[in-house]
Amino acid sequence: MTLAVGRNITLEDALADAEARYVAANPKSRTRHLEAGRVLPGGNTRSILYYAPFPVTITRGEGARLFDLDGHAYLDFLGEYTAGLYGHSDPVIRAAVEQALKDGIVLGAPNRYEAELAQLMCARFPSLDMVRFCNSGTEANLNALSAARTATGRSQIMVFEGAYHGGMLSFAHGTSPMNVPFPYVLGRYNDLERTLGLIERHKGELAAIVIEPMMGAGGCIAAEPDFLAGLRAAATRHGIILIFDEVMTSRLAPGGLQAKLGILPDMTTFGKYLGGGMSFGAFGGRAEIMGRFDPSRPDALPHSGTYNNNVLTMAAGAAGLSKVFTPEAADALSATGERLKVRLNGIGERQGVPVQTTGVGSILCMHFQSEPIHEPDDTAHTPAAARALFHLEMLARGFYVARRGFIALSLPLVESDYEAFADAFEDFLSACGPVLRG
Numbered sequence: 001m002t003l004a005v006g007r008n009i010t011l012e013d014a015l016a017d018a019e020a021r022y023v024a025a026n027p028k029s030r031t032r033h034l035e036a037g038r039v040l041p042g043g044n045t046r047s048i049l050y051y052a053p054f055p056v057t058i059t060r061g062e063g064a065r066l067f068d069l070d071g072h073a074y075l076d077f078l079g080e081y082t083a084g085l086y087g088h089s090d091p092v093i094r095a096a097v098e099q100a101l102k103d104g105i106v107l108g109a110p111n112r113y114e115a116e117l118a119q120l121m122c123a124r125f126p127s128l129d130m131v132r133f134c135n136s137g138t139e140a141n142l143n144a145l146s147a148a149r150t151a152t153g154r155s156q157i158m159v160f161e162g163a164y165h166g167g168m169l170s171f172a173h174g175t176s177p178m179n180v181p182f183p184y185v186l187g188r189y190n191d192l193e194r195t196l197g198l199i200e201r202h203k204g205e206l207a208a209i210v211i212e213p214m215m216g217a218g219g220c221i222a223a224e225p226d227f228l229a230g231l232r233a234a235a236t237r238h239g240i241i242l243i244f245d246e247v248m249t250s251r252l253a254p255g256g257l258q259a260k261l262g263i264l265p266d267m268t269t270f271g272k273y274l275g276g277g278m279s280f281g282a283f284g285g286r287a288e289i290m291g292r293f294d295p296s297r298p299d300a301l302p303h304s305g306t307y308n309n310n311v312l313t314m315a316a317g318a319a320g321l322s323k324v325f326t327p328e329a330a331d332a333l334s335a336t337g338e339r340l341k342v343r344l345n346g347i348g349e350r351q352g353v354p355v356q357t358t359g360v361g362s363i364l365c366m367h368f369q370s371e372p373i374h375e376p377d378d379t380a381h382t383p384a385a386a387r388a389l390f391h392l393e394m395l396a397r398g399f400y401v402a403r404r405g406f407i408a409l410s411l412p413l414v415e416s417d418y419e420a421f422a423d424a425f426e427d428f429l430s431a432c433g434p435v436l437r438g
């Protein structure tokens with residue numbers, strides 16, 4: 001930040017200045033973005049990766065580092081929105097993928113890895129008797145919701161305002177026009193009284209309640225244990241299938257947040273890092289629900305997907321969970337994240353800037369506001385320009401984070417990386433404090 005503090009600078013002035021420096025520093029990424037726009041709408045094939053004025057193009061990753069087209073290096077504090085838990089070149093993951101490649105891909109048959117990964121997951125996550133694989137977290141939720149509708153013979157789905165369960169299950173601003181047209185009932189996160197009222201009103205028609213035990217995309221907002229326990233009790237009382245979307249949160253404790261909280265859903269959905277960094281999704285739960293997918297049963301539910309058991313994902317996922325992301329590693333990474341959160345919040349207080357870091361363990365989010373945050377609507381006090389300024393200023397300092405302030409830690413980050421991140425954050429706050437307070 002080069003603007004002279006003391007002049008009457010607004011947040012928008014500071015952002016315009018940061019954008020001008022960003023454009024000047026990234027000419028090759030800009031050209032690539034403009035060229036890509038001829039064949040990809042907005043130069044993009046994954047909306048979350050777009051940000052103004054244009055995203056940097058990453059050409060290579062190694063360990064916890066990323067390198068872009070214009071020659072900048074970054075410490076990766078985004079961790080591919082939690083899918084990058086193992087970093088970019090973990091030797092165990094690489095060896096598993098290389099072995100699987102050597103043995104041939106697209107085999108078109110059960111392979112030697114899928115039952116191993118299923119066994120590892122069922123041993124780890126307490127609500128899983130059985131599991132099935134798919135290719136994304138979105139698919140996992142679609143499968144789980146359809147299974148719940150079939151199992152209950154009911155149609156409605158309770159979701160929460162501000163929730164994200166995939167590209168076709170997005171409730172950030174009401175419901176998205178791209179959503180699957182299920183009949184939704186929108187509960188309010190962490191508001192038990194209101195949500196229980198809705199459940200009572202719809203109890204005869206609700207097939208499932210789907211909820212993240214910590215909202216990730218919604219702003220890293222942890223569910224209060226009493227709220228989840230209340231949902232659990234209501235679901236049991238009315239025969240509604242409770243689904244925990246642990247696509248992000250399963251990494252936050254050895255057995256996911258469900259184990260940490262001691263609240264077990266009927267079904268759980270997974271994704272992200274559990275495929276070792278390859279495309280991945282999974283859904284599982286109680287045997288009487290999942291057993292319906294047994295194709296030898298006369299009443300079998302179909303569940304297809306050419307790449308459901310692709311060898312690269314299955315091999316990388318099994319190697320990662322058995323040899324790298326052990327229960328001890330999961331606990332250690334969560335403890336590191338908790339320490340970082342405390343440290344960042346301390347820096348905010350010391351600098352007298354209205355900022356707070358929310359989240360649990362290794363999944364955190366920055367909000368530039370002092371108002372407390374219990375549900376996604378509460379984050380609206382943070383101006384979009386503050387998030388954008390944080391993002392561009394951290395990129396300029398060599399730290400790759402998400403535009404929305406989201407941070408996901410990865411295993412190859414070391415203590416000196418966390419020190420460097422905290423120092424850069426303090427430097428950003430001391431430079432931009434005046435406009436953030438403004």
Ligand SMILES: Cc1ncc(COP(=O)(O)O)c(C=O)c1O
Binds near residue numbers: 136
């Ligand atoms: C909680 C949650 N559920 C589901 C998804 C969708 O996963 P995918 O992007 O693999 O489809 C995401 C992705 O960010 C997520 O955060």
